[in-house]
Each structure stands twice: as structure tokens, then as C-alpha cells.
Amino acid sequence: MRRDSLLVGKNLEHLKIPLTHIQLATHDFSNEYKIANFTGGYAFYRAELEHYDKENPSSKRHNTVLIKRYPPSGNTFFGEKEFLREIEILSGGVKHPNIVNLLGFCVEASEMILVIDNFSNGFLCEYLGNLKDKRVLTWEKRLKICVDVAHALRYIHYEMEDQKVIINRDICSYNIGLDENLEAKIVNFWLSVFLPPNQDDEALYLRWIGLDHYTDPEYKKTGKVKRKSDVYGFGVVLFEILCGRLANDPIYLKESDIGLAPVARRSFGTRTLEEMIDPIIKEEILKTNFVLNRGPNKDSLHTFITIAHQCVAETQDQRPTMEVVVKELEKALLFQKNNMENPKMLLEDIKRATQNFNIDNCIGGGGFGRVYKGRLQDGEGFKTIVAKRLNSRFGQEEQQFLSELQILLDYKHENVIALLGYCDENDEKVIIYEYASRGSLDKYLDNASLTWVKRLNICIDVARALYFFHGGGGKQAKVIHRDIKSANILLNHDWKAKLADFGLSLISPLTHQTDYVIDHACGTPGYLDPVYRKSGFLTIESDIYSFGVVLFEMLCGRSTFIVHKHEGHHLPDFIRNKFDEGKHDEVAFKQIREQMEPKSLTTFQKIAYRCLHHEREERPTTKEVLMELEKALAFQVSYHTYMK
Numbered sequence: 001m002r003r004d005s006l007l008v009g010k011n012l013e014h015l016k017i018p019l020t021h022i023q024l025a026t027h028d029f030s031n032e033y034k035i036a037n038f039t040g041g042y043a044f045y046r047a048e049l050e051h052y053d054k055e056n057p058s059s060k061r062h063n064t065v066l067i068k069r070y071p072p073s074g075n076t077f078f079g080e081k082e083f084l085r086e087i088e089i090l091s092g093g094v095k096h097p098n099i100v101n102l103l104g105f106c107v108e109a110s111e112m113i114l115v116i117d118n119f120s121n122g123f124l125c126e127y128l129g130n131l132k133d134k135r136v137l138t139w140e141k142r143l144k145i146c147v148d149v150a151h152a153l154r155y156i157h158y159e160m161e162d163q164k165v166i167i168n169r170d171i172c173s174y175n176i177g178l179d180e181n182l183e184a185k186i187v188n189f190w191l192s193v194f195l196p197p198n199q200d201d202e203a204l205y206l207r208w209i210g211l212d213h214y215t216d217p218e219y220k221k222t223g224k225v226k227r228k229s230d231v232y233g234f235g236v237v238l239f240e241i242l243c244g245r246l247a248n249d250p251i252y253l254k255e256s257d258i259g260l261a262p263v264a265r266r267s268f269g270t271r272t273l274e275e276m277i278d279p280i281i282k283e284e285i286l287k288t289n290f291v292l293n294r295g296p297n298k299d300s301l302h303t304f305i306t307i308a309h310q311c312v313a314e315t316q317d318q319r320p321t322m323e324v325v326v327k328e329l330e331k332a333l334l335f336q337k338n339n340m341e342n343p344k345m346l347l348e349d350i351k352r353a354t355q356n357f358n359i360d361n362c363i364g365g366g367g368f369g370r371v372y373k374g375r376l377q378d379g380e381g382f383k384t385i386v387a388k389r390l391n392s393r394f395g396q397e398e399q400q401f402l403s404e405l406q407i408l409l410d411y412k413h414e415n416v417i418a419l420l421g422y423c424d425e426n427d428e429k430v431i432i433y434e435y436a437s438r439g440s441l442d443k444y445l446d447n448a449s450l451t452w453v454k455r456l457n458i459c460i461d462v463a464r465a466l467y468f469f470h471g472g473g474g475k476q477a478k479v480i481h482r483d484i485k486s487a488n489i490l491l492n493h494d495w496k497a498k499l500a501d502f503g504l505s506l507i508s509p510l511t512h513q514t515d516y517v518i519d520h521a522c523g524t525p526g527y528l529d530p531v532y533r534k535s536g537f538l539t540i541e542s543d544i545y546s547f548g549v550v551l552f553e554m555l556c557g558r559s560t561f562i563v564h565k566h567e568g569h570h571l572p573d574f575i576r577n578k579f580d581e582g583k584h585d586e587v588a589f590k591q592i593r594e595q596m597e598p599k600s601l602t603t604f605q606k607i608a609y610r611c612l613h614h615e616r617e618e619r620p621t622t623k624e625v626l627m628e629l630e631k632a633l634a635f636q637v638s639y640h641t642y643m644k
Contacts, residue, residue, distance in 0.1 A: 012091055012105075017049075017115060019108040022067055025049045029069065036123060038174060041071030046118060065103055066119065066177075070112035082190035083112040089189045090116075093161055097509045098152035100177065100185050119177035119185060124237075128173055128246050139281040139296045141182055142241045143304070143333040148184035149176055150329050153234060154322040157227045165195035167204070167225055171233030172214040172247075173240055195227070213247035213259035218316050228316040231325065232261075235311025239264045242308065244278025261312045268309045277301075299344070299424075300335035303328055331402055337409045338422065345432060347425040349376065354387050363439070364487075368400055368503050373435065376420075384435040385420055389428070400503035401429045407479055407502045415465035417490055417500040436490035436498055441550075445486065446557045448591035454495050455554045455592075456604070456633040461497035462489055463626040466547060470540045470622045477507045480538060484546035485527045486553055506538065526560035526570040531616055541616040544625065548572075548611025555604065557589030572612050579609060600635035603628055 025047040026033045036044040045067040070083050090102035106113040124145065127137055137145075149171075156166040169191040177187045191209055205223045214236045216229035236247050239260050245251065247260040256262040267273040281296055307328035313319045320328075338344055353374035354361050364371040369391035375382040390401055401424070408419035408431075418434040441458065444450045462484075469479040481488075481502065488501040504522055521533045527549045529542035552575050553559055560571035567574050578587050584605055588596060607628035613619050620628070 012087070015091065015102065015104045017104040017106050017113075019106050019111055019113075021050060022047075022106055022113055022115070026067060033067075035066075036126075043069050045069065049115065063103075064118045064120075066100075066116050068114040068116060070114075080112065083114075085192060086114060086189050089166065089192055090114075093164070094156065094166070094189075096152050096155045098148045098183070098185050099155070100187050116187070117177075117179075117185065119179040119187075121178035121180065121182060123187075124173040124176040124178060124184065124241075125246060127178075128240050128244060136182075137241075137281075139300070140333070140336050142281065143300070143329065143336055145176075145178070145182065145184045146238055146241060146304075147326070147329045147333055149186060149234065149237070150322060150326045152184075152186045153230055154326050157230070157322050165227065166192050167195055167227055168192050168230050168233075169225060170210050170214075171230050171237065172211050173237050174211070176237070193225070213261070216316065217258075217314055224316070226316050227322070228319040231311050231319045231322060232313075232316075234322075234325070235308055235319075236261050238304070238308035238311060242278065242304065243276045244280060265309065265312060265314075268305070273305060297336045297338070300332045303332040303335060307332075327399070327402070330406065334402060334406050334409065338405070343421045345421040345423045345430075347423050347428055347430070350374070350387055350423055350430055350432070353377075353385060357387075357389060368501075376432075384437075386433045386435050388431045388433070390430070398429070401431065403505055403507075404431060404502040407505055407507070411469060411479060413465055413468045415461045415496075415498055416468070417498040433500070434498075436500075437493045438491035438495065440487045441489040441491060441497070442486040442553075442559055444491070445553055445559055446589075448589075450495075450592075452592050452595040452600070453633070453636055456600070456629065456636060458489070458491070458495060458497040459551055459554060460626065460629045460633060462499055462547065462550070463622065463629055465497075465499040466543060467622040467626050470543070477509045478540065480506045480508060480540055481543050481546075482506060482538065483523050483527075484543050484550060485524050486550050486559065489550070526564060529616075530614065539616060540622070541619045544611050544619045544622065547625070548608050548619075551604070551608035551611065552587070555589065555608065556587050557591065575609070575612065597636045597638075600632045603632040603635060607632075 023029070026045045029043075029045065033045040033047050034043055035046050046064065047067060049063060049065045049067070070079070087102065087105055090100070095101075100116040100119075102114065102116060104115040106115075153168070153171070156168065158165070160166070166189075168186065168189060170188055171186075175186060175188040177185045179185065193204060193206065195204065204225050206225050207223065210233075214233040216225070216232040219225045219229045219232075236259075240247055243260070243264075245260070249260070252259045252263045255266075264273065264276065267276055277296075307320065307325055310318070310320050311325065351357065353376040354372040355374075357370070357372055361372045361374060362370050363373045363386070369389045372387045372389065374385050374387055376385045377383075401422075405419070405422055408416070412418070417436065419431070420434060421432040423430040423432075438444075466481070466484075469481065471478065479502075481499070482504040483501060484499075488499065490498045490500050492498065521528065521536055521538075523529075523532075523546070527546040529545035531545075532538050532542040549560055549571055552571055556563070556571070558571075563569075563571045563574050575587060578584065585593075585601075588601065607620060607625055610618065610620050611625065
């Protein structure tokens with residue numbers, strides 16, 4: 001059979017599923033199991049399918065999956081070519097949490113079937129077509145769906161291995177599935193094409209195909225398909241989500257035979273687009289009259305509408321890349337979260353609190369800008385706050401500002417500095433934090449009043465914050481701080497440590513197939529993981545290395561910079577030399593050395609030294625670091641109790 005022969009040599013034997021298994025699971029494709037039947041003759045079924053490991057036949061289990069059944073051969077729209085293309089793409093290294101996984105396929109008789117992840121909430125089009133209760137789709141949930149799909153598109157356009165690029169060619173709400181958490185996944189890749197590497201104009205010339213209401217008009221007119229053809233289709237989806245109606249809704253077809261996109265463009269130009277917004281997201285009130293949330297935040301809505309309008313520009317060159325789209329949608333989501341949890345502060349109030357950013361109130365700074373102490377009115381009294389004013393000279397303030405806000409909003413922990421508010425006004429970007437009265441840890445490294453027990457407790461506090469971030473804190477993603485150093489650890493009056501400064505931090509999905517992020521190395525010399533610096537591969541072990549430097553700073557009573565000044569190299573090399581010479585005990589801070597219980601010191605040194613290992617695989621996990629530090633503290637406390 002031709003289609004079967006095309007799969008030969010692709011090492012896909014392990015994905016083949018007998019037709020009898022699928023027929024049994026669906027009662028021979030009974031309507032009882034059918035969840036969707038789309039134009040073109042293809043259908044989706046949800047069923048419990050026996051999944052087994054062929055290397056271990058006795059190991060069997062049943063998984064709920066979706067079965068995508070192609071129409072019989074000879075169909076003019078979806079046939080063998082499209083079926084094989086989907087298998088090629090989904091089995092060829094496309095791995096992303098917002099793209100469905102290919103679990104198996106069947107090619108028998110006249111049947112062509114794909115088995116993919118189950119998404120229990122069906123398709124986005126079902127919500128927008130009023131087949132399901134749209135009231136569950138609050139504005140924030142709609143934004144998250146948009147961000148999910150945008151991440152998937154950015155991935156296939158720019159982030160695949162071996163510089164592969166895929167143009168989907170069929171982005172629409174019919175091809176977006178929603179799982180039990182309403183997380184979105186791109187479902188169909190039958191019309192997709194690979195963009196040849198290093199193609200100058202980043203375009204292919206192909207016969208137009210797709211759904212009329214989502215198709216790039218320039219592609220339709222000229223046959224030129226680019227990544228920005230996907231951007232157009234996604235722009236239509238953005239407006240569908242905003243308006244709560246499908247692109248081919250009769251209300252739009254009355255004004256344009258193409259549907260929603262030209263109507264939205266025209267309304268944007270006449271400033272009447274707000275009239276098209278789905279009234280449900282304006283209300284967002286429970287039946288009990290308790291306010292569920294305050295509806296779309298003005299900044300969130302403006303940011304969303306602006307980027308959606310840019311996506312549906314009539315010519316490809318006028319549209320943004322998916323990298324830009326992701327950034328703007330994340331900003332819109334951030335503004336909405338701020339609306340719910342943290343006030344957007346007026347620049348005038350912040351200036352008043354800091355005496356117009358008076359230099360006398362400056363308590364720190366760096367490449368990002370300066371940090372000011374201030375007194376902000378809080379009811380009838382005043383609250384001491386810290387205001388970080390980002391410096392626009394370096395051009396990175398926008399991304400750092402958004403990254404830090406996103407992390408501090410989503411990841412709250414007792415050992416993480418608390419966000420009080422923000423300001424984004426008149427080109428000024430300011431983040432307001434809680435005030436840590438003792439300042440940063442680096443000021444106390446050589447202070448003998450910082451006892452060994454206090455130092456252990458501070459290290460444990462930071463380890464708890466890192467454990468929280470590296471495990472995702474119950475979220476969908478983990479956070480890599482990327483700039484762990486003693487200057488970014490703040491101390492309260494009771495010496496409670498708070499991890500701060502997330503401007504360089506990166507969020508990486510927990511479900512990401514790889515455990516690294518390819519990135520231009522940045523951080524602080526003396527703390528920076530040498531593997532990351534050389535390779536550009538960033539992992540959570542890079543944070544472990546930097547934390548290891550901080551641990552030895554606490555033990556030695558000297559910063560890595562002071563060591564560099566006196567020894568000619570930074571602290572990690574100094575420590576390695578001492579350990580190689582067997583002079584472990586000499587590195588301990590003399591003023592507190594007598595306080596240290598031997599087992600406590602040894603336990604601390606061993607785990608700190610492992611953190612600095614040149615091989616990432618040999619470094620401990622954050623959990624191991626935390627457990628060993630707690631063990632070192634237990635030895636120390638037991639020793640003090642015994643001495644008393």
C-alpha cells in the first residue's frame with residue numbers, strides 16, 4: 001500500500017495500533033463515542049484505549065484518548081497526503097505542552113486514524129459557537145488560552161531543534177483543544193509545511209488552502225505563505241475570543257463575506273470595537289451577585305486589542321512576529337492579574353513617597369536602575385516601601401519589568417520579596433516592594449554578629465525559596481532565577497531572608513520535554529555557572545551553582561569579589577584550591593569558627609562543594625541542598641543544647 005510504504009524506515013512501528021483495538025474501544029465508531037464531526041468528513045472520538053508496552057506485554061493499562069478518523073481515501077480535502085504529513089510532523093520532534101502528542105496511528109484497509117492526547121473540554125469553537133457555557137471563560141482564562149496557543153506558534157516558528165520551522169497554515173478555533181484545566185493545545189497539522197532552512201524571503205509559494213475566514217488574504221491572493229500567515233489566522237482567533245463569536249457568525253457575514261477580520265479592522269479604525277466585545281466578560285458576575293472579578297482591565301484590553309489588530313493586517317509585512325505577539329499577550333495577562341491582586345500606582349504618588357526619586361533616598365542600584373526607599377501613605381498612616389526605578393538606557397527594561405511582575409504575581413512565598421504595586425506611566429517603569437529593614441545579605445558577610453546559626457537559617461530560607469521555584473510552586477512552570485547572589489538576598493528585622501530581583505529570571509514549563517533553555521548567558525561574574533556561560537544552556541542547576549557560591553560566602557565571611565581582589569580569582573576557584581590541598585577548615589570565617597559544631601561544618605561544606613561541581617549532573621537537587629542544610633542546623637542546635 002502506498003501510504004504504508006511511505007512510513008517504512010521512519011522507525012514508527014512502536015506507534016502502530018491495530019484497527020481491531022480502536023474498533024473495540026469505540027464500539028466500531030459508534031456515535032456514542034463521537035465528540036466532533038467537522039466539514040471535510042473527519043471525526044473525533046473519545047474512548048478508553050488499551051495501551052501496552054511492547055517490550056513488556058504483561059504491562060497493560062487503559063488511557064482516555066482522542067481518536068481522529070480521517071475520511072475515506074479520495075476525499076478532495078483531507079486524504080493520504082494530509083494524514084502522512086501529520087504523522088511526519090507530530091512524530092518528528094515536535095514536543096511542546098501546547099501541542100498535542102501523537103500516541104499512535106492506524107493504517108489498515110481504508111482507515112487512516114491518529115490517536116492523540118485527550119482534551120476533556122473539547123474544542124475552542126464549541127465555546128465560541130455557544131454549544132457550551134461561555135461563562136466559564138472569564139477574561140483571564142481567555143487570555144491564558146491565547147498565551148498558550150501563542151507559545152505553541154512561537155515554538156514551531158522559531159524554537160524547534162535543528163532550526164526547523166513549521167508553518168501550520170490552518171490556525172483556527174476548530175483546531176484548538178482545551179484540556180481539563182482549559183489549557184489550550186494546537187490539534188491539527190495536516191496542512192502544515194516545513195520552511196526550508198535559510199530561505200531568504202522566509203516564504204513558500206503554494207496553492208491556497210484552508211478556511212476562508214481565517215486565511216491570510218495576501219497568501220490567498222498571491223500564493224505566498226509565510227510564518228505571518230499563521231499570525232493572521234491567530235489574529236482572527238484573538239478577535240473571536242474577544243467578541244465571543246466565531247469568525248463566520250451571520251452577524252459578521254452581513255458586513256463582509258470574509259467574516260470577522262475585516263469587520264474588526266473597520267471597527268478598530270472607527271473606535272467602535274468595544275461595542276463588539278462579548279458582554280459576558282464585561283459582566284463576569286456570579287448568580288449569587290458576588291463579583292467574580294472586575295472584568296477586563298483597561299490596560300489589558302487595550303494591549304490585547306492592539307496586538308490582535310496588528311495580527312490581522314492585510315499585508316504580511318505589517319504583521320508582528322509570534323515573538324512579539326507572545327510578549328504583548330503576556331503583558332495583557334499581567335495587567336489583568338494586576339487588576340485583581342495589586343494596584344497600579346500613580347507615578348505622582350511614587351514620586352511623593354520617594355521625594356521625587358531623591359538621591360538621598362537611593363539605597364542601591366545596578367544595570368537595571370536605582371532602588372529608592374520611600375514612605376507611602378497607607379490609610380491614616382504611612383508604610384515604608386522600596387521602589388525600583390528601571391533604567392531605559394539599556395533597552396531591556398520592558399522585558400525585565402514584565403518578567404519580574406509576572407513572577408512576583410504568580411509565585412508568592414514567605415521567602416520571596418512581596419510585590420506591593422507597580423507603575424507604568426510616561427515611559428517610567430517602577431516596581432514597588434515590601435521593605436526589608438536590614439538590607440541585602442552581602443553587607444553582613446564579614447559581620448561577626450551574624451552567628452553560625454543565623455547564617456544557617458538564612459541559607460535554609462533561600463533554599464526553601466529555590467525549592468519552591470524549581471518545583472513550580474504548584475504552577476504549570478518552574479522559575480530559573482538566573483542571578484542568585486548575596487546582594488539579591490534581603491533580610492528583615494528578624495533576619496528572615498527573602499529572595500529578590502527577578503528581572504533576569506526565566507519561566508520554563510514543567511512539562512517541557514527538555515530540561516534546559518537555550519539562552520544568551522547573563523548574570524553576575526563570580527556567581528555565574530561556567531557551563532551556562534560557555535554553552536548558553538540554562539538549567540535549574542545553574543541556580544544551584546550560584547547558590548553554592550553564596551553558601552561559601554556565608555562560610556568564609558567574604559564575598560566572591562573580595563576573594564577575587566585578594567586572591568586573583570573568584571571564590572569557587574579559591575575553594576577548590578583549598579579543598580585540593582586538604583585545607584577545608586581554613587576557609588571558615590575566623591570570628592565564628594569556634595561556634596561551629598564539627599558535624600554541622602562538615603555537612604555544610606560537603607553540600608556547598610557539590611553545588612560547585614563542574615558537571616551539572618553531579619550537582620545536588622534543590623531538595624537535597626535544603627535537606628542537608630537543615631541537617632547542618634540540627635547538628636548545630638543539638639550541640640548548643642548539649643553544651644548548656
